[in-house]
């Protein structure tokens with residue numbers, strides 16, 4: 401018995417990183433999935449590997465027609481939609497506020513926020529008709545604490561959390577749950593984009609991520625996929641409006657080893 405037996409999911413950004421790991425895990429747990437992405441070759445290859453339980457749909461998540469077509473594909477290919485995972489993303493525009501071009505601001509917000517709005521908008525009627533569903537959106541620790549991502553990325557991710565909470569309140573009475581996941585530093589092509597494509601460079605990123613948060617290892621796509629699995633499954637049917645943080649303790653505080661020595665060494669208490 402799989403934890404998602406009989407369920408159908410759309411996973412945007414499913415060709416790579418967190419989305420790809422989630423597609424693989426969902427299928428292993430009995431789901432059928434629509435992998436939606438702009439990376440056609442990569443998305444089609446993942447779907448082909450997963451066999452009859454997966455199809456690939458070319459979709460640019462900034463486009464209303466593409467998102468609607470992706471939801472429609474789930475229904476035509478598999479008959480229903482139990483989970484909409486709004487996960488596609490990029491780092492977007494980076495740099496000082498004075499240097500950010502307006503068109504880069506617009507595109508970043510479109511990929512990271514408008515896409516989530518569209519995913520919710522088009523998943524909702526299908527799920528309402530079914531009387532059940534789980535909408536999951538990938539936010540970030542950057543949406544919770546400042547200084548952990550570029551300005552516009554962080555702003556869009558914070559907005560994803562608030563959109564999640566607001567829509568969760570509306571859809572709860574239809575038994576549609578709406579939650580976000582906030583990954584911490586996770587080794588995926590998104591974070592490796594700025595380094596040379598070599599094992600040494602990837603190891604250096606992993607080593608840096610290992611020192612980044614209290615749990616001393618780099619986050620992996622499967623860590624986030626496991627949270628998505630729980631939110632998509634019937635194990636979480638009383639959970640809605642939440643931003644589930646999967647970050648090795650990053651947003652909790654400083655690692656123990658970085659706290660001031662007087663706090664870490666026991667000395668007899670002054671009374």
Ligand SMILES: NC(=O)c1ccc[n+]([C@@H]2O[C@H](COP(=O)([O-])OP(=O)(O)OC[C@H]3O[C@@H](n4cnc5c(N)ncnc54)[C@H](O)[C@@H]3O)[C@@H](O)[C@H]2O)c1
Pocket residue numbers: 412413414415416417418419436437438439459460461462487488489490491511538539540541582583584585586587588589590591
């Ligand atoms: N990797 C991290 O450390 C980290 C941390 C926090 C949040 N996130 C978020 O996780 C999500 C997944 O990112 P990832 O780290 O797996 O990176 P990734 O680059 O491996 O995957 C992102 C996928 O989104 C797709 N995509 C980008 N723009 C698209 C568009 N307009 N339409 C359709 N697909 C598009 C890409 O082609 C890619 O396949 C993103 O929303 C990202 O912001 C990542």
